Amino acid sequence: MKIMGVGNAAREHAIAEALERSEHHPKIFWLAEIRNPGIFGICKRTGGDFTLSKTTEPEKVANYAERWRVDFVIIGPEEPNFHGVPDELEKRGIPCVGASKDLAMIEMSKADMRRLQWEYGIKGKLLFKTFKSSQDAYIVLERYSDTLTWLQNVALKPARQAGGKGVKVVEDQQLYLHDEKQRFKSRHADWLEDYMKSYSDIDDKILVEEKVWGPEYTLQCFTDGKSVKGMPLVQDNKHAHEFDIGTETGGMGSISGPDFNLPFITKEEYDESLEIVKSLVQAIQDKTGKSYHGIVAGQMMLTEIEGPTIIEMYSRFGDPEALNVLSTLKTDFIDICLAILDGELSKLNIEFDKKATVVKAIAPKGYPDYRELAKNHPVFIDEKEIEREGCKLYWGSADLSEDGKILSAGSRLVEILAIADDMQEASRMVDNCIPYVKLLDGWGLFYRSDIGSYELLSKRIDVANRVRRLYHYRREKGILGKRIDWLPKVGKTDPVALLKNELSKSKGDG
Amino acid sequence: MAGIFGFYAFGEGRENWDSKRFIYYGLSSLQGRGQEATSFAVYNYEFNSLIWISGNGFVEDLFEKIKQEDVKGFLGIGQVSTDREDYVIRVDEPVSLALVGDGKPALHESRQTAFQIFAEKLSEELDEQKDPIDAIKKIIEQTKGGYSFIALTKDQKMICGRDIHGIKPLEVGAIGFDIGAVASESSALDVIGAEHSGYIKPGEVVVFDPLSICRKCFFKNRTAYCSFEYVYLARPDSYLNSIPVSKVREMIGKRLVQENPVKADVVIGVPDTAIPFAMAYSEHSGIPIKLGFTRTGRHIRSAIKPSQFERIVGVQLKLNPIRASIDGKDVVLIDDSIVRGNTLRNTVYNLKRKGAKKVHVRVGSPPLIAQCPFGTEVPREDELIGKALSNDEIAEIIGADTFAYLSIDGLVDSIGLPKNSLCLGCFTGNYPEGSL
Incomplete structure (x- = not known):
């Protein structure tokens, strides 16, 4: 069997490894934009091939798949999906595990995903507003900044998935700090507009959503378009630094287990979250008339206002979340891929080890906001020692040159995974490996020691308990999802009704 | 005794934040830890320099006096103290830095002088050692006493730590995807709208630089938290060392x-x-x-x-x-x-x-x-x-x-x-x- 993968992060290394483990003993071929040393090694080992190529050009990718005569293709990252790589492959009759362009809209446009959710009445929604310019956003935010409306406390996001960049949460509850925060909000809106100029594939530029709080978690699922099967729940840690401080990243580390669910999410919440993801898959299939076969994930949060709530959707595995689930997957990964492609997923029993996993990313200083600084540093890793510690190394943003040297490529350099009976143990195991990762020119690396620690886990449990009490109460009272605003002279308003009205009007116009 | 506070902004666009108001409210909430002197220092981006401001009395007394436009910076530290003229420590050479401290290093009878010596040693070690973590490790190792401190250097590092027993508290919080804050008590973090995320451990060093936070704990199992904090010193809405004071x-x-x-x-x-x-x-x-x-x-x-x-x-x-x-x-x-x-x-x-x-x-x-x-x-x-x-x-x-x-x-x-x-x-x- 021959299989081709696309992408070059640690997530793709984990996918390649899961394929390599299979009883089908495939030859593994790969297309990537940098030479990830881990994936490169797997391709060589299995008698496949590895080629550098642009991964967002459908023609190119499909040409390689044809040249290598692969049985199917699996797509790692989101951008090839956004650019229609799976569509082109299918057009040429090459099966592809990956969301086609129209389906991947649930990830690419955070605004359209939200519109779809409201249109189909799917649970776990947030109020939102989109803007085409920062000026428009600023006028509205300023006008409502000290009113009793949801626009007072908002998250400002790029309306398109932009590599986990540019999200700012500005909570404006301390009136005495209003000026500071207001000024910052408007500047950030300017910055977002500027940033979004590089993306021409979307009209909405700036997305403003109501600010919510609660524990976050990622529910990754396999789907063949007919059934949606959930994987163990994972929590990613988005803040760049210790103590949950700092810039939003693609994820600095993730935890899962030990028993399928996370310690701060109930079985009922898992099931409800899975229902939400299922409904969204159905809705996008209904909307586009296409069948979804690939990976879909809900980046979720438990919120006071809605209970399990979608923050964003992924049309692929999360990174690092892929590592947590693929490393504990007991079922043959290729069997799963084949079931996805054949529409036989419902017949397959998918099993995972009941263990805790902790993944930590190690990044050169400069990631995520100043990537030029994080690039081109020579890397040395003592893989043997990491193995001796019982951990697994996944290469990420690292480029293997012809002469065998490895250079950092600007993003998360490697991710290290440990599997153990409990999270703290796994976290300690990973921490022991940190000294074995070095940049030879002395440039600094950073990682988060606190991921998987007792302190951080206790904090998550505490937040989950608080928010759970609140949304359970709302549910009992029958006011889950209900919001109410008030403006002087205007009176009470129902922002949910207003939003629905606006959405149906714009639908009529369009 | 003193209440100390530090504010650190991260990421692209961080120069847009002004730490001053956050310091004002952070210190106001720590006013119970000292009412005789208020002082703070900010790092100013335009001039690439530290600016020191100090005066006797309450936090609001000092802030009424200063010209707001003149004092701007997206990084800053401040303190309130029970002693007059007990202000942010200033060291110009070899490494230019400002330092605030609670408690007292066992370096001198007077609190101010003790922290002045401490800050001078820190400046020298930072100059000598490549890694600031090593510099502070050496100083904490050598300096007995019960103290917590926050230093702000001209090269945009904020360095925080506690003595090996962790006698004096130091709590950490975050705002959104931008701000890290450190304070004697968690109430100061609540007041500025930060999420209280934990505390610096006894003997632990935390270094904020523009690209990372580095954290190391060198001395374990020697914990001896000040019990008087829980009885009298701290505010009832604070958590200290993850224990709720109330x-x-x-x-x-x-x-x-x-x-x-x-x-x-x-x-x-x-x-x-x-x-x-x-x-x-x-x-x-x-x-x-x-x-x-x-x-x-x-x-x-x-x-x-x-x-x-x-x-x-x-x-x-x-x-x-x-x-x-x-x-x-x-x-x-x-x-x-x-x-x-x-x-x-x-x-x-x-x-x-x-x-x-x-x-x-x-x-x-x-x-x-x-x-x-x-x-x-x-x-x-x-x-x-x-x-x-x-x-x-x-x-x-x-x-x-x-x-x-x-x-x-x-x-x-x-x-x-x-x-x-x-x-x-x-x-x-x-x-x-x-x-x-």
Whole structure:
């Protein structure tokens, strides 16, 4: 069997490894934009091939798949999906595990995903507003900044998935700090507009959503378009630094287990979250008339206002979340891929080890906001020692040159995974490996020691308990999802009704 | 003693933040830790330099005086102190830095001088060592005492740490995807709208630089948190070392009932610190609690005022008894601590004059018998009434009908940590091993 993968992060290394483990003993071929040393090694080992190529050009990718005569293709990252790589492959009759362009809209446009959710009445929604310019956003935010409306406390996001960049949460509850925060909000809106100029594939530029709080978690699922099967729940840690401080990243580390669910999410919440993801898959299939076969994930949060709530959707595995689930997957990964492609997923029993996993990313200083600084540093890793510690190394943003040297490529350099009976143990195991990762020119690396620690886990449990009490109460009272605003002279308003009205009007116009 | 605060902005666009207002509100919430001097330093991006601002008095007194536009910076640290002229430390060479500290390194008799020496050593080590973590490790290793500190360097590093016993607290929080904040108490983080995310551990060093936060803990298992923080120093809305202060104070109130029960008609507490003790005392004794006093003027913490005169004025202004609460009644009066006894004597006198029949005094901490070598102002040992006199004698002197302290075990149990994880020095005269 021959299989081709696309992408070059640690997530793709984990996918390649899961394929390599299979009883089908495939030859593994790969297309990537940098030479990830881990994936490169797997391709060589299995008698496949590895080629550098642009991964967002459908023609190119499909040409390689044809040249290598692969049985199917699996797509790692989101951008090839956004650019229609799976569509082109299918057009040429090459099966592809990956969301086609129209389906991947649930990830690419955070605004359209939200519109779809409201249109189909799917649970776990947030109020939102989109803007085409920062000026428009600023006028509205300023006008409502000290009113009793949801626009007072908002998250400002790029309306398109932009590599986990540019999200700012500005909570404006301390009136005495209003000026500071207001000024910052408007500047950030300017910055977002500027940033979004590089993306021409979307009209909405700036997305403003109501600010919510609660524990976050990622529910990754396999789907063949007919059934949606959930994987163990994972929590990613988005803040760049210790103590949950700092810039939003693609994820600095993730935890899962030990028993399928996370310690701060109930079985009922898992099931409800899975229902939400299922409904969204159905809705996008209904909307586009296409069948979804690939990976879909809900980046979720438990919120006071809605209970399990979608923050964003992924049309692929999360990174690092892929590592947590693929490393504990007991079922043959290729069997799963084949079931996805054949529409036989419902017949397959998918099993995972009941263990805790902790993944930590190690990044050169400069990631995520100043990537030029994080690039081109020579890397040395003592893989043997990491193995001796019982951990697994996944290469990420690292480029293997012809002469065998490895250079950092600007993003998360490697991710290290440990599997153990409990999270703290796994976290300690990973921490022991940190000294074995070095940049030879002395440039600094950073990682988060606190991921998987007792302190951080206790904090998550505490937040989950608080928010759970609140949304359970709302549910009992029958006011889950209900919001109410008030403006002087205007009176009470129902922002949910207003939003629905606006959405149906714009639908009529369009 | 002091309250310290640090503000650090991360990521693209971080220059847009102005730390000044955050420092203002952060320090205001720590005002209970020092009311004699306020000072802060910010890193200014345009001039690539540190700016120092200081003055005596309350936080608002200083901020009223400064020209807002002149003092701008997206990184900043500040402190309030119980001593006049006790300002942010300034070192210009070899590494230019500003430093704020709570507690006292065992480097000099005076707090300011001790921290000045500490900051100069830090500046030298930062210059010599490649990795700032190594520099601070060396200094913490060599410097005994009980202290926590935040330093801000001209090259945009914010360096925080605690002594190896973690005697003085230091809490950490975050705002959105931008801001890290560090403060003596978590209440300061709440007030600026930050999420309280944890605390710096004893002997731990945390270095913020524009591209990362690096954190290392070198000295484990030598924890000895200041117990007086939980009784008196900290605000009840704070968490220190992940222990909620108000919970400790409730436990103390309950314990006071168990240790020295008394029959009475009403419980009143001395504002502000003793109110939670009094509420819990009422709850567990079944004796109703009433509002005992109304305060006049600003909240002045009488135990930490520097001069005797100000202390007495502070108390008289502060504690005007509410007659209707106590007239004709047997009163349990709860206070947080007793130092020289003169504030309590005044209070008991005033209560009786306004009609209290009996006054039973209960103190929510054990007798203060020794100095604090870590910067908390405790009067000379020969002035401490708890060291000199028995309970019955104290009752006689202050005019109370009965008088009782909380036991040391009661305090330890209320905090809920093993005795050897606490510094009980001011109550026992024994200080954590290796701290002096």
